[in-house]
Amino acid sequence: MKLVPVVDPSAGDAAATIDRACREVGFFAVPLAPELVAARDHLLALAAEFFALADDEKAAVSMEVGGPAWRGWFPLGGELTSGIPDRKEGYYFGTELPPDPRPMHGPNVWPARPPELRTAVTDWMSAMESLGQQLLSVMAVGLGREPGFFANGLTADPTSLFRIFRYPPHPDGDSATWGVGEHSDYGLLTLLVTDGTPGLEVKVQGDWVPAPADADLVVCNLGDMLDRLTGGRYRSTPHRARNHAGHDRYSLPFFLDPGWHASVEPLEFDDDWQVPLDAHARWDRGNLRDLHGSYGEWLGAKVAKVFPHLADRQRDSV
Numbered sequence: 001m002k003l004v005p006v007v008d009p010s011a012g013d014a015a016a017t018i019d020r021a022c023r024e025v026g027f028f029a030v031p032l033a034p035e036l037v038a039a040r041d042h043l044l045a046l047a048a049e050f051f052a053l054a055d056d057e058k059a060a061v062s063m064e065v066g067g068p069a070w071r072g073w074f075p076l077g078g079e080l081t082s083g084i085p086d087r088k089e090g091y092y093f094g095t096e097l098p099p100d101p102r103p104m105h106g107p108n109v110w111p112a113r114p115p116e117l118r119t120a121v122t123d124w125m126s127a128m129e130s131l132g133q134q135l136l137s138v139m140a141v142g143l144g145r146e147p148g149f150f151a152n153g154l155t156a157d158p159t160s161l162f163r164i165f166r167y168p169p170h171p172d173g174d175s176a177t178w179g180v181g182e183h184s185d186y187g188l189l190t191l192l193v194t195d196g197t198p199g200l201e202v203k204v205q206g207d208w209v210p211a212p213a214d215a216d217l218v219v220c221n222l223g224d225m226l227d228r229l230t231g232g233r234y235r236s237t238p239h240r241a242r243n244h245a246g247h248d249r250y251s252l253p254f255f256l257d258p259g260w261h262a263s264v265e266p267l268e269f270d271d272d273w274q275v276p277l278d279a280h281a282r283w284d285r286g287n288l289r290d291l292h293g294s295y296g297e298w299l300g301a302k303v304a305k306v307f308p309h310l311a312d313r314q315r316d317s318v
Helices: 014-024 034-051 055-061 063-069 117-142 224-229 295-306 308-317
Strands: 027-031 072-074 089-094 159-167 180-183 189-194 200-204 207-210 217-222 239-241 249-257
Touching: 014 027, 014 117, 034 089, 034 117, 034 159, 034 249, 055 063, 055 072, 063 072, 063 089, 117 159, 117 189, 117 249, 159 295
Parallel strands: none
Antiparallel strands: 027 217, 072 089, 089 159, 159 249, 180 239, 189 217, 189 249, 200 207, 200 239
């Protein structure tokens, strides 16, 4: 299987089809529900309106303002992948929570303009969390578990994170940088909706394959935690993005991860599954079987590498 398959999650064979995609590709796509099309278009329009503001105005809701909650706007080049600045700007959101000393917990920071962004983001996150839980129930069946395996355990109180990214057109002749460099995600399941502009690539069996560039699809990929949990059966696949279109590319990734205090241990299986050879050669040379402590501790350490200046400031304040 070289391409990212499109799956109807309500089909009778959905568990088997998604199970195969998770084992062979680590990516699949599902149709965006028709009732969410208008919400997507509205959110993308609001995102474009916000990013068109002057940097001075956007800085009023910067990640520095968000503090240890790690919420808010960052400028072009303000996020790192493997220590290299990405060619994108973005806005970080999470579940709306009261002030909390733990990293990645607390209130979001909302801009004065456009005023509708708060409601649009909150509603979108709710819809994506519901879809994510639905897909995890199908994936649980593929793994030989009850449909409620994740919802009654790891994602009973999930860490839900959301980003809005703007990728400007990539400079001609620049082959050294990326909109976002090769990486894999940290948690369980990522749900990505875009404006339909191509740019996302997935590394499948050593080859870089374009992901579907269709605004009416939700592209789903697996995170490192799910790879570890399943002993390599469900694969956390490297991906990257570069915008070669003559206009901005917008993406809306939603991350459905285990609860902050959840302790993740590999599942037991009765089959004779062997990890494919190429799965050992991870892009980051990390060992997904070597993990101790809670999911929150592990996630906080990972995110600190993406925004090191914020991590330094948080440590200095302790």
